[in-house]
Amino acid sequence: MSESPTSRTSSGKQRYHHGDLRQALIDASHQLLVEKGAENFSLADACRVAGVSTAAPYKHFRDKLEILKAIVEQGFDRMSQRSLAAVRAKGEGTIDGVIAMGQAYIAFAMEETAVFRLMFGHNTAIKRDEHVEDTGRSCFKNVIAQITLYCEKNEADGDPLHIALSLWTFVHGAACLLIDEDYENVAPGIDIDAMIADAAIRLLPTRKKG
């Protein structure tokens, strides 16, 4: 990852052109983001990792933001995949499946904290991007689909959208408080998985009467 495989010729000589600097910069930025956080991330660092001058990125991206957008899009895709894999393993439309989705959300937040913060954080310049919004929406649709399935299977009342929003709210809160280490100050050693499971049971609708 420290150097693109296409930055040299087969004989080993340095190339003037990189090969795929665009993706190399995305990779380098993603790596630095995960390592150091968005706060301490500089494009200049990414250039050093990729082995190019600090002016090079501007041939591929309008500005720093454009790179971050690309990383966020890929982030939503990875989160979607993990989430779907988790629910399939536990059973679609089951309460365990729904819980597994929440845990996948939190696992993603823990492992790719900086990307997660870009995905849901306050940088509107990133999130107002049409493509970014699309990938985000499609990610949330997976949740609604599972809740709908759950309601059908269990003959339970309730609007899947509202239930999904409620679950998302709880899980997102847990993810944020976890990665920001806010639990540490008031309840170190808290069992998140248990809390998620308990909340899921309480927030999901119960079987219809009759």
Next chain:
Amino acid sequence: MSESPTSRTSSGKQRYHHGDLRQALIDASHQLLVEKGAENFSLADACRVAGVSTAAPYKHFRDKLEILKAIVEQGFDRMSQRSLAAVRAKGEGTIDGVIAMGQAYIAFAMEETAVFRLMFGHNTAIKRDEHVEDTGRSCFKNVIAQITLYCEKNEADGDPLHIALSLWTFVHGAACLLIDEDYENVAPGIDIDAMIADAAIRLLPTRKKG
């Protein structure tokens, strides 16, 4: 707010010494933070607002972080006060009181978004400060106290700490998704108050059987 009342003599001449530059810089920074967000906040701007050189702050604060810490401490104090006022208005130890606390939390997040983000966000350099941690803990204790009262009044089971953590998690999630405008993308026009009230009922314990 744009100029300290003590930066000029009574005759109107400019003073060399400011009077209370420390607080003037905190005020200016808080104002800019609210207006522009932490991302776009620069100490240099605060200096311009206060009418001093960019080197002046370093006579009062070790660095930029020290100013932010001061602002965060004052933020916890304000949030605590609002929260207590809200619960007293609705009745201590009642479900409406607990809901009101949650709504106060969210109102604070909406009105002082940038300060809220500093209080619970990812800047560990700020949050690891002993004084900051103290003010944060004392804020959370108010919630536990209300849950304890609620459990006693309603003869309900459950550990107040765990219930408080659960409610905090939900309300914090709602606050974050609201201020980051993440709901907009999947459910514009969502009724947050209703969602909070519904969640509170579900997450609070029910009356003991027997």
Next chain:
DNA sequence: TTGATAAGTTAGCCTTTCTAACATATGTTA
């Protein structure tokens, strides 16, 4: 082969944080 274009580079501007060296006000003490 040539010419257009894509994709690098260097140099430099502007901004920010922070430090060093200097200047001025303030207030305590002899």
Next chain:
DNA sequence: TAACATATGTTAGAAAGGCTAACTTATCAA
């Protein structure tokens, strides 16, 4: 009240990042 010590300002400037302009080199297509 003079004078020193200290607190609190200032200017100048270093280091780093984002971004642009002007220039250079590689690549591709006619």
